[in-house]
Amino acid sequence: MNLFSLLDLNELALGMSKLSMFPLFDTAHYVVSTMALKEQPGAVDVARRSPFACWFSAMLHCFGGAVLSGLMLAQPSVAPLSNTGSVLLASVVWYLVFYCPANLVYRCSASLPVRLVLSGMKEVSRTWKVLGGVTQARKQYTDALLVMIAVGWARGAGGGLISNFEQLVRGVWKPETNELLKMSYPTKVTLVGAVLFTLQQSYRLPVKEHHLIFAYTVFLVVNKVWMMLTGSTSSPLAPLEGVLYRTFFALQPEQPSCATQVYPGTLAHLSGKNSDKGAAACATQKRTNSAAETGGKRSVKGSHTETRKDK
Amino acid sequence: MNLFSLLDLNELALGMSKLSMFPLFDTAHYVVSTMALKEQPGAVDVARRSPFACWFSAMLHCFGGAVLSGLMLAQPSVAPLSNTGSVLLASVVWYLVFYCPANLVYRCSASLPVRLVLSGMKEVSRTWKVLGGVTQARKQYTDALLVMIAVGWARGAGGGLISNFEQLVRGVWKPETNELLKMSYPTKVTLVGAVLFTLQQSYRLPVKEHHLIFAYTVFLVVNKVWMMLTGSTSSPLAPLEGVLYRTFFALQPEQPSCATQVYPGTLAHLSGKNSDKGAAACATQKRTNSAAETGGKRSVKGSHTETRKDK
Amino acid sequence: MNLFSLLDLNELALGMSKLSMFPLFDTAHYVVSTMALKEQPGAVDVARRSPFACWFSAMLHCFGGAVLSGLMLAQPSVAPLSNTGSVLLASVVWYLVFYCPANLVYRCSASLPVRLVLSGMKEVSRTWKVLGGVTQARKQYTDALLVMIAVGWARGAGGGLISNFEQLVRGVWKPETNELLKMSYPTKVTLVGAVLFTLQQSYRLPVKEHHLIFAYTVFLVVNKVWMMLTGSTSSPLAPLEGVLYRTFFALQPEQPSCATQVYPGTLAHLSGKNSDKGAAACATQKRTNSAAETGGKRSVKGSHTETRKDK
Structure with missing residues (x-):
């Protein structure tokens, strides 16, 4: 040195x-x-x-x-x-x-x-x-x-x-x-x-x-x-x-709170863990997403806001 | 084997x-x-x-x-x-x-x-x-x-x-x-x-x-x-x-929640432990029991329900 | 012995x-x-x-x-x-x-x-x-x-x-x-x-x-x-x-709850500890104290009561 x-x-x-x-x-x-x-x-x-x-x-x-x-x-x-x-x-x-x-x-x-x-x-x-x-x-x-x-x-x-x-x-x-x-x-x-x-x-x-x-x-x-x-x-x-x-830990923005979602065909519901909360959050977001897809400009904005807040 | x-x-x-x-x-x-x-x-x-x-x-x-x-x-x-x-x-x-x-x-x-x-x-x-x-x-x-x-x-x-x-x-x-x-x-x-x-x-x-x-x-x-x-x-x-x-752990059905009751003549009240809750529960049950003894069919049913729930 | x-x-x-x-x-x-x-x-x-x-x-x-x-x-x-x-x-x-x-x-x-x-x-x-x-x-x-x-x-x-x-x-x-x-x-x-x-x-x-x-x-x-x-x-x-x-641990009666006060010129606000509660308590007391200083007999009594309660 x-x-x-x-x-x-x-x-x-x-x-x-x-x-x-x-x-x-x-x-x-x-x-x-x-x-x-x-x-x-x-x-x-x-x-x-x-x-x-x-x-x-x-x-x-x-x-x-x-x-x-x-x-x-x-x-x-x-x-x-x-x-x-x-x-x-x-x-x-x-x-x-x-x-x-x-x-x-x-x-x-x-x-x-x-x-x-x-x-x-x-x-x-x-x-x-x-x-x-x-x-x-x-x-x-x-x-x-x-x-x-x-x-x-x-x-x-x-x-x-x-x-x-x-x-x-x-x-x-x-x-x-x-x-x-x-x-x-x-x-x-x-x-x-x-x-x-x-x-x-x-x-x-x-x-x-x-x-x-x-x-x-x-x-x-x-x-x-x-x-x-x-x-x-x-x-x-x-x-x-x-x-x-x-670089390493930024999760993808799409569907951020659905990582804990119980995917159909998986056995998460058997594992004895309470994943109700995550599922509920996902349900909310899905509703928002579908609203965004079918709705007008206002709905899209709402969806974005929620995603950002969730992050 | x-x-x-x-x-x-x-x-x-x-x-x-x-x-x-x-x-x-x-x-x-x-x-x-x-x-x-x-x-x-x-x-x-x-x-x-x-x-x-x-x-x-x-x-x-x-x-x-x-x-x-x-x-x-x-x-x-x-x-x-x-x-x-x-x-x-x-x-x-x-x-x-x-x-x-x-x-x-x-x-x-x-x-x-x-x-x-x-x-x-x-x-x-x-x-x-x-x-x-x-x-x-x-x-x-x-x-x-x-x-x-x-x-x-x-x-x-x-x-x-x-x-x-x-x-x-x-x-x-x-x-x-x-x-x-x-x-x-x-x-x-x-x-x-x-x-x-x-x-x-x-x-x-x-x-x-x-x-x-x-x-x-x-x-x-x-x-x-x-x-x-x-x-x-x-x-x-x-x-x-x-x-x-x-076989081993089934507590007797009678007076199930009164095990913590402060029996007269004992010194539980000196031991510094708060047994108010248990005593309160006992009081409630005693009231129900006496109601069951003196009351009609409906009261008896109520008493049974409570006992089962308590178990 | x-x-x-x-x-x-x-x-x-x-x-x-x-x-x-x-x-x-x-x-x-x-x-x-x-x-x-x-x-x-x-x-x-x-x-x-x-x-x-x-x-x-x-x-x-x-x-x-x-x-x-x-x-x-x-x-x-x-x-x-x-x-x-x-x-x-x-x-x-x-x-x-x-x-x-x-x-x-x-x-x-x-x-x-x-x-x-x-x-x-x-x-x-x-x-x-x-x-x-x-x-x-x-x-x-x-x-x-x-x-x-x-x-x-x-x-x-x-x-x-x-x-x-x-x-x-x-x-x-x-x-x-x-x-x-x-x-x-x-x-x-x-x-x-x-x-x-x-x-x-x-x-x-x-x-x-x-x-x-x-x-x-x-x-x-x-x-x-x-x-x-x-x-x-x-x-x-x-x-x-x-x-x-x-003998050893009796804190002084005056300003008992202001010991955690953030003194002007100190850096307590930088230390990352949340001292809002203490500061709020002090603010309350200061108000009472100044009231006591300027007010009549009743105010003084109020101040004393608070101090005692605080102790």
Whole structure:
């Protein structure tokens, strides 16, 4: 990678790859995670009703990745609790963010400059987590790329991926959404990182480890700061996603909701699955289609509208 | 087992027990599982909104048994991902079933003859999975029959048993039903198979392994094909179940819903459980009963109806 | 501990610490647990519709602690099934409690004297479970106090902690409540026990093991019997809890629901979390507050009422 030697960044990257996350960057991660919890609707009420549930929820926000990757690799899910120093630090942060008199700690951390710095540091700690997950998986499954990607991703974005169950601790249940159905930017960018580090660790990407660490971290931090300053919610990955989606996953416009239709002669009606809903939708559309075929201009428009809405 | 030597089936059974599931039978399993997913209400919509959630859901349909048995035996739940060949094959099948232009693959596979063959082959792969689960459990727990049955069952019917959580990936949550509350035919027949193979593997059933494999597989396939051709939904196990149920689990008809009644002198009211509902139901029934005792013919009829409905 | 030698209890405590839980105390635990299940609304109906789901639910009531602590320490969650004797005993108890003709077993066990004895014996078995969990965790994580507390707690109060998922087996889903949000007395007292035994096992509490077993068990049994006889629901830990809560977790009265307010200049609106609800609540309160500031006596009263309600 000539760019690194050109810009004389080699030393910097090497030094950075030897950074210790504890305690500074970890603290930033805990503060940002706990503040994100506090900003969830109802969280302050839970903190008042049941400090214990609130603490448990905060720990899942802070150590969710470790818990999830532990579950995936059949390692004890209580393992994060064995690191007493980290748990104490996270608990102190949780206590200060939620219960500090006059809400001082939250107010300070929520001011723009402080939040910018903390969020940047949290993104740095993400790199280390993803890399940690990939190498952890590699110890058990050499050369199983998919396992390495999955564990690296889980370790880096665990808090988001288990958010349904984290919410359940607080008495909130939102089954209609999850991070797989509608990925947030951090989850997406962590997945990209997990893929890159997996390729690098299995010698399929001709890059040195500390160079990739440096490049990925700079990308994460710059991007996060940019998004916070401009208030933009569109990720820089969006165009790439769009191309991929249109190429591979764009379903044909005609008869989009009839894929679940029970074709005559098939045995879908025996499979014990309730396909009434799909069939009803199809019936509606067929009616619209036939109306469009026989009807005038207005009917055609109506059909088009329905198709677009359905998409 | 003289039947086998009489019919000269010994060789056939032995040959069959050496069949390899990969790739032919596994492919059939993936196709049928993915089609079952596509026939669920809302699945096509999820495929459009979030291909990743759809893929994950399809993988749970295909490898649910391995994930569940892994969790039960504290083995890595990501293990199925380490078998790159199988995952790639399942992913290709998923892609073709969901996103193939003009829905060609789904339409072909859903035609009666193709579906018959595929479903038959899937049933064959079920035998191998149940046996695999039983032997996997036996390595860790020699002679723990219940563990062997549980793991064999989980391995063979895993997709169904974890369906609540598979649905959650797609944003669907139906807590009011699950495979334990209302077992489907495949779940029941897999449980029977797990019991049989556990007895055979622990030398409690005087049958050779390849004979049992042959007999159980033939039973599964013939039965599945029969059910598909006749459109029958009643399983051949239903009479046996009925007898077992009536013998062991038929609660007494009198006061059927008052079992949760708070008997005077007991301390149920201290146990902190909300038994208002049960008590209310009892009150209703008592009223009906006393009406039946004092009333005329019409009241008696009403009481009977209610009792039957309650049952 | 001079009290023990003074009262000549040393021998008694030593003898008690060598008590075997199987089969007498275990049976009491199974009976009380299964009766608690039967007293849940809807449980008898589940027993009628699906004996299997009912059995599985009963096993989770009886062995929930072992399943949960197994999951936490990455040990097979089917392990309780390998103890065939205990499972058979629990199954027989379950069968008799739910399906005995004329509901005889339930009626007998629910009579006050029998229930007192059974509940007392169940509390004795709790001590053994907590201690078992603590020592089990200590084998894997020497000196990780938090892990030992967590596993001891999970082992002793597992049935309660996993109640959300136990209910799911029966088709009931109550996400708005769980044992962390609103701890019941058994859960609290088990947590206290887990802390005590962890401190004792790590030589931080200068007490002999059999003395602590004796004292904790006597406390549990006396307390349980007292609560059952007087019908009191307030635990003896309540005053201590109250002091702890007021000291550490009492949020400031002013602006109680505005902690989640989006302060101007912060970036909470970028974090992708929906804080509309909190903001709306704040807006409401601000309006009330300004009304109170400018308005007369009546407005002030209104504001106070709202604040109190909010708290």
